Amino acid sequence: MTDRHNGKVPAVEVQDLTVAYREQPALWDVDLTVPSGVLLAIVGPNGAGKTTLLKAILGLLRPVAGQVLVFGQPVEQQRRRISYVPQRGSVDWDFPTSVLDVVMMGTYGELGWIRRPGRRERERALAALDQVGMRELSDRQISQLSGGQQQRVFLARALVQDADIYLMDEPFQGVDALTERAIVTLLQQLRAQGKTVMAVHHDLQTVPEYFDWVMLLNVRRIACGPVTEVFNEQNLRLTYGGRFAMAAFAREVEEAAPAIVTPDRSRSGGDDHGTGAA
Amino acid sequence: MTAPQIEIQLIAAIVAAACALPGAFLVLRRMALISDAISHAMLLGIVVGFFLTEDLNSPLLILGATLTGLLTALLVELLHRTGLVREDAAIGLVFPALFSIGVILISRYAGSVHLDTDVVLLGELAFAPFDRVVVAGWDIGPKGLYAGGVILLINAALIALFYKELKLATFDPGLAAALGFSPAAIHYGLMGVTSLTAVGAFDSVGAILTVALFIAPAAAAYLLTDDLARMLFLSVGLGVAAALSGYWLAFLLDASIAGSMATMAGVIFGLAWCFAPERGLVAAARRRARQRWEFAQRMLAIHLLNHERQPGAEPELQVEHLWQELRWDREFATRVVSLAEGRGLITRQNGRLELTDRGRLLAEESLLA
Numbered sequence A: 001m002t003d004r005h006n007g008k009v010p011a012v013e014v015q016d017l018t019v020a021y022r023e024q025p026a027l028w029d030v031d032l033t034v035p036s037g038v039l040l041a042i043v044g045p046n047g048a049g050k051t052t053l054l055k056a057i058l059g060l061l062r063p064v065a066g067q068v069l070v071f072g073q074p075v076e077q078q079r080r081r082i083s084y085v086p087q088r089g090s091v092d093w094d095f096p097t098s099v100l101d102v103v104m105m106g107t108y109g110e111l112g113w114i115r116r117p118g119r120r121e122r123e124r125a126l127a128a129l130d131q132v133g134m135r136e137l138s139d140r141q142i143s144q145l146s147g148g149q150q151q152r153v154f155l156a157r158a159l160v161q162d163a164d165i166y167l168m169d170e171p172f173q174g175v176d177a178l179t180e181r182a183i184v185t186l187l188q189q190l191r192a193q194g195k196t197v198m199a200v201h202h203d204l205q206t207v208p209e210y211f212d213w214v215m216l217l218n219v220r221r222i223a224c225g226p227v228t229e230v231f232n233e234q235n236l237r238l239t240y241g242g243r244f245a246m247a248a249f250a251r252e253v254e255e256a257a258p259a260i261v262t263p264d265r266s267r268s269g270g271d272d273h274g275t276g277a278a
Numbered sequence B: 001m002t003a004p005q006i007e008i009q010l011i012a013a014i015v016a017a018a019c020a021l022p023g024a025f026l027v028l029r030r031m032a033l034i035s036d037a038i039s040h041a042m043l044l045g046i047v048v049g050f051f052l053t054e055d056l057n058s059p060l061l062i063l064g065a066t067l068t069g070l071l072t073a074l075l076v077e078l079l080h081r082t083g084l085v086r087e088d089a090a091i092g093l094v095f096p097a098l099f100s101i102g103v104i105l106i107s108r109y110a111g112s113v114h115l116d117t118d119v120v121l122l123g124e125l126a127f128a129p130f131d132r133v134v135v136a137g138w139d140i141g142p143k144g145l146y147a148g149g150v151i152l153l154i155n156a157a158l159i160a161l162f163y164k165e166l167k168l169a170t171f172d173p174g175l176a177a178a179l180g181f182s183p184a185a186i187h188y189g190l191m192g193v194t195s196l197t198a199v200g201a202f203d204s205v206g207a208i209l210t211v212a213l214f215i216a217p218a219a220a221a222y223l224l225t226d227d228l229a230r231m232l233f234l235s236v237g238l239g240v241a242a243a244l245s246g247y248w249l250a251f252l253l254d255a256s257i258a259g260s261m262a263t264m265a266g267v268i269f270g271l272a273w274c275f276a277p278e279r280g281l282v283a284a285a286r287r288r289a290r291q292r293w294e295f296a297q298r299m300l301a302i303h304l305l306n307h308e309r310q311p312g313a314e315p316e317l318q319v320e321h322l323w324q325e326l327r328w329d330r331e332f333a334t335r336v337v338s339l340a341e342g343r344g345l346i347t348r349q350n351g352r353l354e355l356t357d358r359g360r361l362l363a364e365e366s367l368l369a
Helices: A050-057 A100-113 A121-133 A147-160 A178-193 A202-211 A233-240 A242-255 A256-278 B002-030 B032-053 B060-081 B089-108 B117-122 B125-130 B143-161 B163-171 B172-178 B183-224 B228-253 B257-275 B281-308 B319-323 B332-342 B355-368
Strands: A012-021 A024-034 A039-043 A065-068 A082-085 A165-170 A196-200 A212-216 A220-226 B130-133 B138-142 B348-349 B352-355
Touching: A012 A050, A024 A212, A039 A050, A039 A178, A039 A202, A039 B060, A050 A196, A050 A256, A082 B060, A082 B172, A100 A121, A100 A147, A121 A147, A121 A212, A121 B002, A178 A196, A178 B352, A202 B172, A212 A233, A212 A242, A220 A233, A233 B257, A256 B060, B002 B032, B002 B125, B002 B138, B002 B143, B002 B163, B002 B257, B032 B060, B032 B089, B032 B117, B032 B183, B060 B183, B117 B183, B125 B143, B125 B183, B125 B257, B130 B143, B138 B143, B143 B163, B143 B183, B163 B172, B163 B183, B172 B183, B183 B228, B183 B257, B183 B352, B228 B257, B257 B281, B281 B319, B281 B332, B281 B348, B281 B352, B281 B355, B332 B348, B352 B355
Parallel strands: A024 A220, A039 A196, A039 A212, A082 A165, A165 A196
Antiparallel strands: A012 A024, A012 A065, A212 A220, B130 B138, B348 B352
């Protein structure tokens, strides 16, 4: 499918996207072009708008400005080609259902309203569970899963959708080393099939190892491109060093301060005197 | 049993079953209290509808009351969304406002309408058999039975049709939205069903106790199973059980049927809470006790493993030393020893304990883990 696009139409194109929660901007005028077939890490500090960006691409949030194109079209027309792996903690794992059932939810999109999943959907769900090494746990209650197993179930559910673009919110969050390896292998398989993956990622050290593209985000887009080109100290400082830079900036101001502050003080002293006199 | 008795029980069972179906989803979506809000607030819709139609069973009145229920859910959400009020507070603000307007209207015009406060608040199932459906001169049964039956059928049909969507939107609203199923539509659909059901329950158990029929059977079923479909069937079964046992409790005590049904719903939940096979209090306590004995046997095995090859450790291997060395009391130590012996973890000769191969394996495994 992706071959048809020859990598010319970007998988995801975000133009001038601003998203705000109650007037508080979470994303400021973000531009982003993700070519088809890359593994892209989205990195940035807490509150940088990483999850917001994923949700906006999915059309779950209404932007204040800007637009998102998926393979050149509005996301509503491309839902079938996008698969979403939310944060593990976003659902209630005590919900009365089984592993297989959760994975089958990935087929609901193509089933549409009312139609129930059947044997075909079941087979596909089992195959996806195979891919993440969870087939033998397919009847397990989801409340009995470890964190790593929960994440694998979510990945299997995304695989079932057989999409072209995978949006993953912190797929490595709180998983064991074995699961982390398994996920990395899976991501590489997806890339080999020409799929595009955008994953919110926290561990900066593993970015060059796991991903080939990276987006540095902190409400604004700091940089986006191949890891080899944009994943450097300067961009990281711009992304994470906001506070540090502010502190440095403040210190510089302080050092330069006496000259500025003294007349200020004398003026305020004069005011005091003035009010005292009044 | 007399015919009216059977009819009352049938109506009660049908109403309880109708409530239990949306109730299961309300419990899973942590929206139990919204059903309380809806069942109260719709008093306003019923009163206004009654003034307009002068008929408690008019479809217009049912429609009006259902819309009031939806309005309640909408107002709660709008208020909550301003970010100035939390959801529980929003519920607490919206429904008393609507409910109290209804109360004022009833008390102001009580003289001119056949709608009294007691019936509104607590329902009156006992009178249900007097209100008959007569077709071409034939009495074909009480109206409550038909109203309840229709509502139950609607609920069952909608949940059967949209089972997949309800499950998805309840478990993972984010994915539901991403797949193109509107979680908002599903939310208001469920609110609509809840409102319609509350109208039906209103006649039987009144505004105050409706919430018991929505929540208690579903909350009990949640403790009894790990499968959503089974939870739905169990909710219905437990709701019916509460209705029937409640009727007979009321009969025995010569008390309010609505109050007795709600009480039995609570009792059934209490039983599930205590005795549910895996999640109940008793099961949890037994599991803890079993773990305690299991853990003690492991400790014993590790203790013996540590000392069996030490020279001069003979005293450590004596039963009498356990309570001194491990600070176990005598009874506990004796019990642990005999349990471990029974499981073939240790053997005992003249008061001297020795690990079997199995016991040694367990100790070594425990140390590794």
